[in-house]
Amino acid sequence: MKKIHLLLLKSFIRPFAVTLFIVMFVLLMLFLFKYIDDLIGKGFAWYTILELMLYNSATNVSMALPLSVLLSTIMTYGALGENYELVAIKAAGISLRRAMYPMIAIVSILSVAAFFFSDFMLPVANLKYYSLLYDARKQKSADLLPERVFSSSFPGYTIRVNRKDPDGQRLYDITIYKKNDEQSNTEVTMAKEGTMFRTMGDKFLVLKLKDGVSYIESKGGDNSYNIRQRLTRYRFKETETKFDLSAFKLSRTDESEFKSASEMMNLKQLRFFVDSSEKAVNAAVNMNYKLLTPYIKYFTLPTKPPKIKYIPADKDVLKSMTLSNQIMALSTASSEIRSIRDVLKNRTDKYDFDSMTIRRYASQAQKKFTLSAACIVLFLIGAPLGAIIRKGGLGLPVVISVVFFLIYHIISTIGEKSVKAGNVPTFFGMWIAIIVLLPIGLFLSYKAATDSVLFDMDSYKRFFNKFFKRKAAR
Structure with a gap:
């Protein structure tokens, strides 16, 4: 049993390291293509560009790690199935679930490490990366002598x-x-x-x-x-x-100016910011009535009115006034309405901005956990898929892993944008991709454990041939 576990671990570690390196390299190339005009030709020292690339690589871990886990698990179990090693494992009386135990342990360790990375190291990397990128992009161009200028x-x-x-x-x-x-x-x-x-x-x-x-x-x-x-x-x-x-040397901005952004905070700081901001917003809402009360004047009465004439509710008050008093009353009412509207608009705009800021920071706090959960869920999809398709290498596994990762990325992006817009609750929007993909992973695990022919095209051809023959016989 231990030899089988060792075989599975060796089969997983090498593809995982290779795919992680490839994905990180591709994401780094995308970064260079995006900011090539801001970096090349400005006279930066080579170590400055290397430092910026290093920090960018750290910020790409949140995208590269789940994709690497998915791709490497499909490649591992696909290669084992292609070489009939899974058949030998099942023939020895070991089920696929038991064969997945060491992989589950490794992926769980990776998920815990991903959480601590996103909580402790990622905020520091984001701070270094965005501050250095900001200084590099505002740096004067080293193309000091352009042609015909x-x-x-x-x-x-x-x-x-x-x-x-x-x-x-x-x-x-x-x-x-x-x-x-x-x-x-x-x-x-x-x-x-x-x-x-x-x-x-x-x-x-x-x-x-x-x-x-x-x-x-x-x-x-x-x-x-x-x-x-x-x-x-x-x-x-x-x-x-x-x-x-x-005058053209790179001048660094104080990093403390960037620390208030959500990407530069750990979980404790994010929760403290969200709690304090919610209390401030609630206090501001409670102050709205007190701020609006001075603008609302139904009647102006003395301290001890001698006598108040009662006016029935169904009687038009304006008809009892002279024309000049009616004009004055309507003008005063219109002025009070405009004042109340201006006060409400300013308070509403501030409330919307503060609420959007709270949602952004709350979604960033949830990201600390969704990264770890994504590694586990994508493993539950990749391992049974590899056992079912029985193809190793970088061919079909890459296509399938990219498709599932795009589904995960698109759903998570839509959920995050919906959270920031205030359309869905924070927890549901940030976890919607995990909620959608987890049943798919459990279903594929069940199919792989029962030796399903889910992706066997011959079985589908036989089914449709029988179906059309029965239809033609009728």
């Missing part, structure tokens, strides 16, 4: 490059305007070609110019007020100009 990226200079080589290093028809303290263009340098490179540590950008001329306008004398009395021109075969790159 007057670039003012460097303080005190305006530079125009007519054409560049595809590598971006060799430049042609360069014009450099240098400004003085009065921000006037008193020095102009023009060159036919040049090369561009960075110094060690990306401290300076060096332009090495060739075959050019410089024009410098300066004052004629010490007491001259006109700065354009003297023109100096000199030609050069080769010269260099340095530009400071300190």
Whole structure:
């Protein structure tokens, strides 16, 4: 029995590690394709991009882990069924349920580890990832000298490059305007070609110019007020100009500014935020009547009214007034209604925004548990499917696993959006995918345990052939 358990574990661990690596790699490539324009050409150090990729990989675990569990279990049991090893296990008197015990134990450990990862490590990874991505996307472009554009990226200079080589290093028809303290263009340098490179540590950008001329306008004398009395021109075969790159280094934003987001909180912080926010919302609702009471004035009475004339309820009050009093009463009533409407609108908008924020944080708290549950449910689907289809490798198992994972992802996404919109309760919306897929997993487990021919196309062909023969005989 222990040898069989060891065989199953060895058959599962290798496909799980391979599929997890492949899925993480695919998701990382999607991230790079999405943000390639924000990362490439900005002069980032290689370790900055590597750090961003590492944090992104950590944030992708919530999607990669359930898919890897589903795909690896289908591959494991499909390969065992294809090689008739499941038949040998059943011939030894061991049922499929008993053969699934070590796998259930491993997946349960993975589910517990996924919960602790999402509660402790994922908030930190999200904080590092989103703060670094925010700083990287707002970073100034390192394409400092675009073609046919007057670039003012460097303080005190305006530079125009007519054409560049595809590598971006060799430049042609360069014009450099240098400004003085009065921000006037008193020095102009023009060159036919040049090369561009960075110094060690990306401290300076060096332009090495060739075959050019410089024009410098300066004052004629010490007491001259006109700065354009003297023109100096000199030609050069080769010269260099340095530009400071300190303004283009990646500046980091304080991470504390991102800690209030729901993705950066653990379960304890999320629950505390939801409880405190619900109390604040309830207190604000209880204050609504007190805030509206001053705007509602049915009658203005003295402290001790001498005598109040009784007016029957079925009698029109306005008819007992003069025309001027009627106009005044209607104007006052209209003004009070507008005041009440404005107060109610502001209070309603604030209540809707606070309620949406509470639902978002509550759904994030439920995500901590749904990740673990998804691993178990997708295992209950993948293991019996592999035993039924009896196909290993990366062919049919990949297609089936992708289909079921898409079903899970689409349902969970719809449920999450419905929760945030306030259309369904938080628990039901976040667990709807688990509620839908769990019966399917139990049904497939039952079919696999009873040696069902659920995906045997020959049995369906025989059934339909018999059905049509009976229909033709009638």
